[in-house]
Amino acid sequence: MADLNNLLTPFFLNDKEVRKVIELLFFAYRDFTSGPDKILEKINFGRAHHRVIYFVGKKNHITIKELLRVLQITKQSLSRVLNQLVSEKFIIVSTGLDKRTKKLSLTEKGKKLENELSTIQIKKIRKVINEFSEENINGFKKILYEMIDEYNKKTFQEIND
Amino acid sequence: MADLNNLLTPFFLNDKEVRKVIELLFFAYRDFTSGPDKILEKINFGRAHHRVIYFVGKKNHITIKELLRVLQITKQSLSRVLNQLVSEKFIIVSTGLDKRTKKLSLTEKGKKLENELSTIQIKKIRKVINEFSEENINGFKKILYEMIDEYNKKTFQEIND
DNA sequence: ATAATTAAGTCAATATGGCTGACCTAAATA
DNA sequence: TATTTAGGTCAGCCATATTGACTTAATTAT
Known part of the structure; x- marks a missing residue:
């Protein structure tokens, strides 16, 4: 069955090639996060702190609720890290104007760390995609976007308004 | 400084666009792993078990040492999950022939689970890349590959011999 | 033949990052 | 006035990773 499917499937869509994509995502994502991880470790922070700092930097005055929606974790989990x-x-x-809400912002110290962490990742991405055509880069972004679940696509759009 | 850089940089390489790639990787990777996670949860396994099953399925008779090299975790961490x-x-x-080594293989039960988990991810990838050109898909894979650190590129090649 | 190295395992302690459930306050809205 | 919403907190639990120290058995090098 699987073999027959593969015979009828273009090369780049057969099981073996698709499995390579699984592995590429695993290896690439791991190495992509390892740079910031090392810096965070020095100050006893983890990847969870990075995510919070990243998205607060991305959207100044983000509320707890919005942040929870982006991160998809429980408020108890966020609370420890955020505190x-x-x-x-x-x-x-x-x-916030609605006095039930809170607005989060990076301090200068926070901006400095955010910048330090993001710079590593930005440089890495730029170094890589620099070698590719605009067509390839746009394709890359579109494929990643399509891999996101519908609900979270909305979130991605919202934080990029 | 950053602004000047951006003016001199092609659109798809400026900071804002590169930051979108950071977010796309985060969202895409999370949603990519969420399918298997749900199945694993039911049998009280986690993503770590999935990785072991995946790579043992990928390379039958893989040794502990090879597995550790692929997963980049300590043997103490692997031990719990593997046991x-x-x-x-x-x-x-x-x-193994070298009697110090051990060779790992999936049982029928293991193959069944491996297949169940991988099928979710394979289907997801295939569904997405189906809508893209071969050129885009190859670009996607090459960009991911280039994001892997040199040492781990070798590992990726080895498991795909 | 002996020494050194290698593959694997184990014990114990620690950190991180998630989770659930229960419960609370204050503010906004119906 | 009643209900809903935003946020917080306490307590306990689990998974996944870490480090360090130590062991055994087998292979390889001297």
Whole structure:
């Protein structure tokens, strides 16, 4: 069955080639996050802190609710990480117009760390995609986008308004 | 500085666009792994078990050492997960020619689970890349490949010999 | 033949990042 | 006024990773 399918399938879509994509995603994602991980380790932070810093940097005055929607974790999980970031003055909290809400912002210290971490990843991506055509890069982005579940595509659009 | 750089940089390479790639990787990778995660949860396994099953399925008779090289975790971490997989009969162990080594293989039960998990991801990838040109798909794979660190590129090649 | 190296395993302690459930306050809205 | 929403907190649990120290058995090098 699988063999017959493969015979009728273009080369780049057969099981073996698709499995390579699984592996490429695994290896590429792991190495992509390893740079920031090393810096974070020095200050006793983890990837969870990075994500919070990244998205607060991305969208200044983001609320807890919005952040939870982006990160897709529970508020209890966010709370531990966020409290550390606030108490160590990487993030400051202010009250929103709706007084039930809170707005998060990076402090100067937070911006500095955000920049340090993102720069590693930005440089890595730029170095790689620099060698490819605009067509290839757009294809790359579109394929990644299509791999996102519908619900989260909306989130991606929202944070890129 | 950053602004000046951006003015001199092609659109698809400027900071804002590159940051989108960071986010796309985050969202895409998360949703890519969420399917298997749900199945694994039911049998009290996690992503770590999936990785072991995947790579044992990929390379029959893989040794512990090779597996550790692929997964880049410590043997203590592997041990817990692997022992569970062996005691629950998803994986069987035999002794290598070099009697210090062990060779790992999937049992029928293991193959069935491997197939169930991989099928989800294979279908997802195929569904997505089906809509793209061969040129785009090859570009996608090459870009991912270039994002892998040199040392791990070798590993990727080795498991795809 | 002996020494050194290698493959694998194990014990113990620790950190991180998730989770659930239960419960609370204050503010906004119906 | 009642309900919903945003946010917080306590307690306990689980999975996945880490480090360090130590062991055994087999292979390889001297």
